[in-house]
Amino acid sequence: MKKIFYAVLFVLLLAGLFGCKSNNNVSSEADMSNGKLEKTIIAHRGASGYIPEHTLASKALAYQMGVPFLEQDLAMTKDNRLVVIHDHFLDRVTDVADKFPGRTRDDGRYYVIDFTLDEIKSLNFMEGFTVKDGRRVQDYPDRFPMGKSTFEIHTFEEEIEFIQGLNKTLGKDVGLYVETKAPWFHKQEGKDISKATLEVLKKYGYTTKDSNVYFQTFDFPDLVYVREKLMPEMDMDLKTVMLFAENSWNETYEKTDDGLWVPFDFDKLRTPDGMALVAKFADGAGPSNDMVIDKTLSKKGNIVITDFVKLAHDNNMVVHPYTARKDKLPAYVDNIDELYEAILYQAGADGLFTDFPDLGLNFVKNHK
Ligand code: G3P
Numbered sequence: 001m002k003k004i005f006y007a008v009l010f011v012l013l014l015a016g017l018f019g020c021k022s023n024n025n026v027s028s029e030a031d032m033s034n035g036k037l038e039k040t041i042i043a044h045r046g047a048s049g050y051i052p053e054h055t056l057a058s059k060a061l062a063y064q065m066g067v068p069f070l071e072q073d074l075a076m077t078k079d080n081r082l083v084v085i086h087d088h089f090l091d092r093v094t095d096v097a098d099k100f101p102g103r104t105r106d107d108g109r110y111y112v113i114d115f116t117l118d119e120i121k122s123l124n125f126m127e128g129f130t131v132k133d134g135r136r137v138q139d140y141p142d143r144f145p146m147g148k149s150t151f152e153i154h155t156f157e158e159e160i161e162f163i164q165g166l167n168k169t170l171g172k173d174v175g176l177y178v179e180t181k182a183p184w185f186h187k188q189e190g191k192d193i194s195k196a197t198l199e200v201l202k203k204y205g206y207t208t209k210d211s212n213v214y215f216q217t218f219d220f221p222d223l224v225y226v227r228e229k230l231m232p233e234m235d236m237d238l239k240t241v242m243l244f245a246e247n248s249w250n251e252t253y254e255k256t257d258d259g260l261w262v263p264f265d266f267d268k269l270r271t272p273d274g275m276a277l278v279a280k281f282a283d284g285a286g287p288s289n290d291m292v293i294d295k296t297l298s299k300k301g302n303i304v305i306t307d308f309v310k311l312a313h314d315n316n317m318v319v320h321p322y323t324a325r326k327d328k329l330p331a332y333v334d335n336i337d338e339l340y341e342a343i344l345y346q347a348g349a350d351g352l353f354t355d356f357p358d359l360g361l362n363f364v365k366n367h368k
């Protein structure tokens with residue numbers, strides 16, 4: 001009898017072991033979707049290395065690859081709708097010049113804010129290009145063929161419903177990583193893009209630090225406004241990330257006491273005092289790759305890191321640099337795995353933005 005008892009116990013233990021193994025496999029997949037990988041891989045504009053950036057198709061592909069976060073860049077339309085697009089211009093990624101000739105501003109650009117949502121939805125959304133000698137030249141020649149197939153720009157609400165729908169049907173919890181584009185510009189135009197973004201996030205249930213969302217911006221004065229005024233007034237408390245730009249990019253402007261708009265000085269934030277100030281308003285820091293790895297001093301096999309990650313970590317901020325692209329590698333690496341290694345394990349970042357989320361996830365999963 002005792003022998004039978006131990007035999008049954010042995011079988012049950014074996015079954016339990018195999019059961020556990022299979023459950024672990026499931027839970028490791030779920031963990032990836034919950035940001036529990038050792039490093040956080042963020043799908044930069046979706047799986048934008050494979051399908052035109054910010055299309056729902058690029059988000060679906062990245063979702064299926066297993067990322068914990070999908071990025072959204074937002075701009076506002078003339079009729080106050082939030083659309084998912086990287087630039088606050090339409091001309092790099094659509095056929096707006098064909099469909100609405102003459103609707104440029106003096107600088108020759110077509111601004112999202114000058115078009116209604118209906119007008120924007122009538123455009124064909126495509127792989128990014130630059131006009132050279134009157135011809136459209138695809139910026140990344142090996143990516144999805146420019147102008148092929150059909151894609152359209154969608155609203156922020158549509159993307160949240162898409163992700164939440166997939167979370168329901170696939171049983172995952174993939175998060176949002178939302179960037180308000182050029183809040184300073186929207187303010188100049190009389191629009192509060194950050195308030196509109198928070199309203200949508202609240203409507204869809206993202207309200208606390210535990211909500212699966214990061215709110216990111218390059219606009220430090222606006223981040224202060226979001227943290228100090230908007231979130232308390234709206235009874236919200238989301239995780240926030242301060243993005244860092246080079247001053248030469250003129251990424252953000254701030255209003256002086258005299259009412260003038262002047263370029264924002266990012267350099268003052270990349271100091272011990274500056275980083276301590278940022279940490280009062282941000283849970284994370286988003287530097288460029290060049291801010292964490294010195295590209296001038298780094299050589300193949302000899303990566304030289306900066307003090308950025310340490311400064312951010314000393315101030316309890318996570319660090320998610322942008323952007324790892326296999327078709328735009330810095331000179332100090334031979335392939336994208338070497339870039340992932342340099343950013344995540346040599347510089348010590350907590351995660352990164354990549355246009356090739358499958359490659360990032362594979363690298364982290366297989367890292368010894
Ligand atoms: O938001 C992180 C990264 O996307 C910043 O660069 O210009 O691609 O929005 P950008």
Ligand code: CA
Pocket residue numbers: 071072073179
């Ligand atoms: Ca972005």
